[in-house]
Every structure is written in C-alpha cells, then in structure tokens.
Amino acid sequence: MHKFRIFLVIPLMILSMSCVVAQKMLSADVFETSANGNKLKKITDVPSGSETVSVILLPGTKFQTITGFGGSFTEASAYLLNRLSKKNRDLILEAYFGQEGARYSLTRTHISSCDFSLRNYSYAPIKGDIELKHFSIDEDRDDLIPMIRDAMTHSKDGFKIIASPWTAPPWMKDNNDWRGGKLLPEYHDSWALFFSKYLTEYKNEGINIWGLTVENEPLGCGNNWESMIFSPEEMLDFVKNHLGPKLETDGHSVKVLAYDQNRGETLEEWAKVIYKDESSSKHFDGFAIHWYASTFDWFPQSLNYAHNLAPGKHLIQTEACVDSEVPHWQDDKWYWSEEATDWGWDWAPEDQKKLHPKYVPVYRYARDIIGCMNNWVDGWIDWNMVLDRQGGPNWFKNWCVAPVIVDPEKDEVYFTPLYYTMAHFSKFIRPGAVRIGFENPNPSLMLTAAQNPDGSVAVVILNMTSESKNIKLSLGDRTVEVHISAQAIQTIIILS
Numbered sequence: 001m002h003k004f005r006i007f008l009v010i011p012l013m014i015l016s017m018s019c020v021v022a023q024k025m026l027s028a029d030v031f032e033t034s035a036n037g038n039k040l041k042k043i044t045d046v047p048s049g050s051e052t053v054s055v056i057l058l059p060g061t062k063f064q065t066i067t068g069f070g071g072s073f074t075e076a077s078a079y080l081l082n083r084l085s086k087k088n089r090d091l092i093l094e095a096y097f098g099q100e101g102a103r104y105s106l107t108r109t110h111i112s113s114c115d116f117s118l119r120n121y122s123y124a125p126i127k128g129d130i131e132l133k134h135f136s137i138d139e140d141r142d143d144l145i146p147m148i149r150d151a152m153t154h155s156k157d158g159f160k161i162i163a164s165p166w167t168a169p170p171w172m173k174d175n176n177d178w179r180g181g182k183l184l185p186e187y188h189d190s191w192a193l194f195f196s197k198y199l200t201e202y203k204n205e206g207i208n209i210w211g212l213t214v215e216n217e218p219l220g221c222g223n224n225w226e227s228m229i230f231s232p233e234e235m236l237d238f239v240k241n242h243l244g245p246k247l248e249t250d251g252h253s254v255k256v257l258a259y260d261q262n263r264g265e266t267l268e269e270w271a272k273v274i275y276k277d278e279s280s281s282k283h284f285d286g287f288a289i290h291w292y293a294s295t296f297d298w299f300p301q302s303l304n305y306a307h308n309l310a311p312g313k314h315l316i317q318t319e320a321c322v323d324s325e326v327p328h329w330q331d332d333k334w335y336w337s338e339e340a341t342d343w344g345w346d347w348a349p350e351d352q353k354k355l356h357p358k359y360v361p362v363y364r365y366a367r368d369i370i371g372c373m374n375n376w377v378d379g380w381i382d383w384n385m386v387l388d389r390q391g392g393p394n395w396f397k398n399w400c401v402a403p404v405i406v407d408p409e410k411d412e413v414y415f416t417p418l419y420y421t422m423a424h425f426s427k428f429i430r431p432g433a434v435r436i437g438f439e440n441p442n443p444s445l446m447l448t449a450a451q452n453p454d455g456s457v458a459v460v461i462l463n464m465t466s467e468s469k470n471i472k473l474s475l476g477d478r479t480v481e482v483h484i485s486a487q488a489i490q491t492i493i494i495l496s
Contacts, residue, residue, distance in 0.1 A: 026480035033420040034488035035336040061437030067379035068106025069426035076116040077386040078143035083408035097154040102423035111165040115225035127171040160210035166226035192246040211255035232273035255285040262293035275309040286314025294355035298371035307376035321383035322401035335417040
C-alpha cells in the first residue's frame, strides 16, 4: 500500500516541477534579416556553444507612445507605379501596407510639387488670386491620389498621413521664385487658406490628412529645389495668427508640427522659441525632424532637449533616405557594405566631414531608428517608397535610393534590404505601442523594445559585428534564448 502511494507522489512532483519550468519560458517568434541572405526569415534554432548576452526587459519603465512607421507618397513613386503592370503595382502596395507585408502605419506626402515631382507646380498658380478661387488639386489626380487610395485598400488597420509644403506659389514670395525667398506678409492669410483648401479637397477624395508640417526644411536647401525660408519666430507668428485660426474656423482637426528639418543644435534653437512658454507651444502638436545632418549621429542631446521642453508632444522623423546615390540594382551585398556616401561626403565643411563618413545603408536605417526611438522619437518616416534605377524621377536630378527600386521598361521590381529593415519596425511595433526600458550589457548590440496594445512585446536588435551571438531575454521571471547572425537585424515578438 505504501509503495503504491510513493509511486503516485513522485510523478506528481515531477509534473509540478515541469509546470514551474514551463512558466519560466517565454513564448516568442523571431524574425531576421541579415547579410547572409535572411529576409524577415523566421528563426527557430539557437546554436549552443557561443557566449550568451543577457538582456533584461523592464516593462514597468515606460517612455513615449509610438505613432507609427512608414514611408512617403511622392509624385515620383506614384508615377512609377502607374507604369508598372497591375500585378507588380499591387505587389508593391501589398508589400508596404498589407497584413503580410510591412504594414506601414505613418506616411507623408507633399503639398504641391517637391524635388521628387516631374516638374514644378502649385495648386494656386494664378498670380494675385488671393481668395484662391482657382485652387485645384488636379495635378495629383493622375498619380498621387490613386496611389494613396490604393494603399488604403491594402491596409487593414489604416495609416496616418502627414502633409508638407515645399513652398508657397512663387507669386506669394518676396523673390517670385520656386526656390528660397520668404512669404510676403500680405499673403499670410492666403497661404493659411491654401492649407485649409488642401485639407478639404483631399477629404473630398476620401483622404484624411492627420498632420501638417508648416514648411519642409524652413532653413532652405541651398536654392536647389522648391523651398521657402522661415525663422522660428516667423513660423510661430504664422501659425498663431493665421494658420491656426483658419484651421479652427474651417473645422479642420489636424496636428500641426513645427520645424521639419535636421536634428542637432538648430533643433534646440527652434525648440527654445516654439516651446518658450504655454502661449507659444499650445499652437503646435510637436516637432518634425530629418536626419541629413549626419549619417550616423542621431543627436540624442537635441532630441532629449526638445522632448524635455514639451514632454507630451510629438517628435516625428518625417524624412530620411540614402541621398546622393544612384541605387544599386539587384545587389543586396552593396546594401550591407560600407560603401554608401551622402551629400556631406563631398560638400560638408571640413569641420563637419566627420559627420558624413562612408556607411552601411542597412545600418544607417536600423541604427537611426533605434537611436531615435531610444531618445523619445515616436514616429519614423522614410522618403520615397519607390524609385527607378536612376534614383528618380526627379526634376532637379537629385538622385536617391528607396527601399523598392523598379525598372518600368522591363516591369521588374527589386525589394532592397532597406525594405526588410523598415519592416522590422513597422510590421511589429504598432501604433499605440509604448516603448519600455531594458538593460543591455553588450555595447556591440543596439536594441529597442516596445509593448504593443495587444500586450505583446517587440524587441528589435541590431548586430553590426562579424560574429553571431546568443541572447537571453528576460521578462520578469521568464526567459527566452535567441541567436542573431553576424551583420543582422532581428525582431523578437514575445507573446502576451
């Protein structure tokens, strides 16, 4: 009788112990893109024998709420999609917006023309039309509007759109030119009306604009393409006394973002003015920023400075690309090689050359997004979604690289490693996610983490070394071990 009882107790003890072990194991899905050829590949193996890096996740330490990740609708991209077969057009839009694709959730577009347009144009071309009676968005009906609408049909969750003007119509400016110059005071109300009409006309097309930036790159861009100059004081005055009241009068509920240019000391100078007190900061919902001041420095000091002046407001990266390069076609290796340069490689002043070294394109994207997220940025938007093999079309011939390159003559599509890099964030870190804390003892690994609205935790890890690594992730008393390849970006989804 006693032997029978002992026999029963031992299995129960073993079963109890196994349950304890099971409770300590995290359930996780792991996806990797790497120089060895992985492209969002699901990883299941954890090789033994290598050193393990222990990373602790701290869900109780919370930071900013994520607005989203994505790319930009430009006339160049829309024009190219129209030149492809329907099959390839749908393939690209599904890859960016579909449930099985990158699930872009935050996007940008231009108001009137930009450098990635086929030519200069304005919705208000008639000189002296101060009431904008001839305002028309017909220029966008062939390409841009259909691209946005089609993207909407592919997106189950929808996406936000930020719209930015590169310039007012030349006749409203003191130099009567597409490039440079300032808005004449007598046209402040007309320019505010221009924004209102744009929002209304796009809404009539079934497209709601979530946010506006007052001006793309208000410091100017060397008079190279469409631009218009604002000082921070001038932008504050325009929004406070003209744009803001007009939007309110016309019933537009839209976010208004200041600045929209490079991070660094200038961001701090603008934040001092825009956020100097409640009477000024209340007119803005946050700052828009770009990355062109450096190829590898995300300027954490300036990001934290802007955030600390107005902790409840947005800090959104609205534009980034591998600029001053012609895309490499069907050459994944190049995107993992330290060969790319940017405008500053040739043109930056000597004291700024150090900010513009050669770099690995995949690293530039991944490092910047992780660095931005870890310093209060809540949204990150790439520039053109689609370009051709020349890096255009672009009326100024300002060639750049996009995550997807196409050859419309041959109806061919190339998804570069940059596409998969973007997807590691946009697909898995969803709007409303909250960035959480972590402890990472290994400086050779970069990572960020966020808890999604559904309770899952997304951890993105970048390994820029030539050695693979084992990583043990701990969340409370539970752990999971993963293996990241050399030269790889990995997203780990810890299920709730």
